[in-house]
Amino acid sequence: MGEIRESKVEKVxxxxxxxxHTGEWEPGTKLPSENELFESLHVSKVTIRAALQTxxxxxxxxxxxxxxxxxxxxxxRDNLDGEKIIVNITPKELLDITEFREAVEVKVAELCIKxxxxxxxxxxGAALEEMCECTHDYLKYSKADARxxxxxxxGTHNKVLYHSVLSVQKEFDRYLDELNRVFVSHDLSDSYQLHKQLYNSILxxxxxxxxSLVMLNLRRNVLRIKKKIAGEEMEDYLYL
Incomplete structure (x- = not known):
């Protein structure tokens, strides 16, 4: 039974x-409704929802x-601004990762400078240039952001710190993807400018x-996502 259900989810x-991938549904295209997919693919709405969640x-x-x-x-987004977006990271996960970043990234900045x-x-600098080139594509931007x-x-040359952070690389990468996805309505060039400022402070x-840049913007990230989850109007914060 489980295999049949999985096969149907994969079908959708x-x-x-x-x-x-073929471009028939371009960025911004509205997907067919659950009822329309049900009529076209002859699968249950539970199956459709599982596929859409993936x-x-x-x-x-x-x-x-x-x-x-x-x-x-x-x-x-002409008719979408202000709508409540579905965020694929829980508030607890968000806070856990942000607290981890607060504990680690201040020291990373200090040691990198040193x-x-x-x-x-x-x-x-190369990662920063790559970020500049893909502010229109949050997935590519997130990969450059992680780099x-x-x-x-x-650059810290601290092996213990390096391997400790790499142990949560999967969670960190998902956090960045989600952060940039949720705020794709904001111009990602703002984020790029903040990273550029951080890079210059290192130089x-x-x-x-x-x-100061690291701490200020990590805390703003928390506020922005909390407000977005609640469907509230966002202030025009910059973020790292």
């Missing part, structure tokens, strides 16, 4: 994935209460500015 998932967890679609699901990317070599700085932070981590060996 692959159907939608094919439409997205697509949502992979960042391929975004769902709004009362509006439906849309292909992610550069979403056309120990980073020219090669380390070049690697951080930026891992390059900073590498200038300004540890006070670097640690």
């Amino acid at each position: 998932y692959n159907y939608c994935l094919g439409k997205i 697509l949502r967890s992979e960042g391929l679609i975004i769902t709004y209460h009362g509006k439906g699901s849309f292909v992610s990317g550069y979403i056309q 120990n980073a070599t020219e090669d380390d700085l070049a690697e951080i 930026f932070h891992y390059a900073m981590l590498k 200038e060996k300004d540890d006070k500015l670097a640690t």
Whole structure:
């Protein structure tokens, strides 16, 4: 029974994935409703919801209460602003990861300023350039964002710290993906500018500015996602 259900979920998932990959459903396209998918694919709504949840967890679609699901990317939001977005990370997970980042990233910034070599700085700079080139695509941006932070981590030259953070790499990467997905309505160039400011503070060996940027924006992240989960109007915060 479990295998049959999984096969049906995959059928819906692959159907939608094919439409997205071929470009038939472009970014911003509204997906067919559950009733329409039911009529087309002859599977239960439970199966359809499971497939959509998989697509949502992979960042391929975004769902709004009362509006439906849309292909992610550069979403056309003329009629969507203010709707409550479904966030695929719980408030507890968010707080756990943010508290972890607060405990770790201040020290990462300090040690990176102290120990980073020219090669380390070049690697951080390369990740920053990549971020600049893909502010239109949150998935690519998130990967570059992660590379930026891992390059900073590498620049600490602290093996214990490095391997400790890598032990939660999967959770950290998902956090960044979700953060950038949820705030794709905001121009990701804002995030890029904040990272650029952090990078410059490292080059200038300004540890006070670097640690202040890290702490301020981590706390703003928490507030932004809490408000987004609650469906409240967002303030125009910048974030790292």
